[in-house]
Amino acid sequence: MVLTITVSPGSGGRDQSGAAKILNAEQLAGRVVFVDRGGVPLVEKVLAAQNAGAVGVLIADDGNCTGHYECGRAGSPRDGGFSKRDPWQNWRDVDVPAMLIMKAEADRLRAMMRLERKTIPGFGEQWIDIHIQ
Amino acid sequence: MERMLVFLTFSAAALPLETDLYRVQSGPTADKVKVLLNHDRRPKPGKIYGGLRTVEFCIGCPDPHLEGSQIKALGSYHGVDNYSVTG
Numbered sequence: 001m002v003l004t005i006t007v008s009p010g011s012g013g014r015d016q017s018g019a020a021k022i023l024n025a026e027q028l029a030g031r032v033v034f035v036d037r038g039g040v041p042l043v044e045k046v047l048a049a050q051n052a053g054a055v056g057v058l059i060a061d062d063g064n065c066t067g068h069y070e071c072g073r074a075g076s077p078r079d080g081g082f083s084k085r086d087p088w089q090n091w092r093d094v095d096v097p098a099m100l101i102m103k104a105e106a107d108r109l110r111a112m113m114r115l116e117r118k119t120i121p122g123f124g125e126q127w128i129d130i131h132i133q
Numbered sequence: 134m135e136r137m138l139v140f141l142t143f144s145a146a147a148l149p150l151e152t153d154l155y156r157v158q159s160g161p162t163a164d165k166v167k168v169l170l171n172h173d174r175r176p177k178p179g180k181i182y183g184g185l186r187t188v189e190f191c192i193g194c195p196d197p198h199l200e201g202s203q204i205k206a207l208g209s210y211h212g213v214d215n216y217s218v219t220g
Contacts, residue, residue, distance in 0.1 A: 032168040032220035046212070055218040056170045058188065058206070069185065069207040081184035081210035091211030097170045097218060099186050099206035108204075112166050112192050 022052055029053030034109065037062045037100070042074070042083050043090045046098040057098040060106030069102065166190060169197040171217040172208065184208055 022028065033054040035045050042059060049057045065071040075082035082100050083091070101109075115127040169189040186208040191201030197219065 030220060032170060032218065042209075043211075046209070055220050056168070056216070058168065058170075065207075069205070071207065075184065075207065075210060077184040077207065079184055079210060081208045084210035086211060088211055091209070094209075094212040097172065097213055097216040098209045099170060099188060100209075101188065101204060101206045105204045105206075109166065109190065112190070 022048060025052040030055055032056040032058060034058050034060065034106075034113075036060050037064070041086070041090075042098070042100070043086055043094065046094055046096065050094060050096045054096060056096050058106075058109075059098065059100045060109075061100055061103045063103045065100070065102055069100070071100065074100070165193045167192070167194065167197050167201070167219060169201065169217070169219045171198070173215040184210070 028049060029052065031054055033049040033052075033056070035049065035057060037059050045059060046057050061071065064074070068077070070076050071082060073085065075084050110127065117125055117127060119125050167190065170186070171189070172186050184207050186206045188204050188206045189197040189201040190204070191197045194200040
């Protein structure tokens with residue numbers, strides 16, 4: 001699994017939301033990609049990762065989902081998944097699986113990857129692999 | 134109490150290059166985490182929460198399905214129905 005690292009539109013900062021140009025696109029080929037929720041519609045994140053060669057996308061919720069995947073307008077298990085309200089045409093080019101995971105589970109995965117949030121001058125807050133610092 | 138002022142300065146040379154930054158972030162530990170996304174959308178009797186999927190993952194193991202942990206995830210309503218990918 002690999003993180004996306006992107007340039008956020010407008011801010012000049014970088015984050016892992018997949019909301020803009022992916023800086024490490026060459027690292028995504030053949031990998032399941034881990035992205036943060038927010039910034040742009042979920043389908044755009046999935047398509048951006050897919051276009052970079054990802055085989056699957058895990059989207060980390062930002063804390064908006066409550067209970068057992070009750071994610072408001074994004075969807076719920078009873079809806080049959082997230083982004084049910086999207087026009088199907090938006091998803092017709094998607095051919096990789098995408099899943100949304102709760103923030104607690106995302107934090108667990110980040111801990112496995114030994115990622116910590118750090119501020120880097122000039123680049124804003126980043127998830128950093130503390131293993132190689 | 135004696136006050137101590139600490140000035141942190143960053144020179145341009147100390148800033149990481151763009152390429153250095155993403156090499157740091159996708160380091161060796163992250164690469165060792167393996168994830169399996171597997172699903173087929175055949176209906177199952179009595180299944181209520183049709184949007185839930187299972188993610189299997191492990192660190193430093195060859196097959197998340199055999200040795201990994203499982204968490205529930207919310208699948209996408211649209212998109213592919215049947216898949217099994219590891220990465």
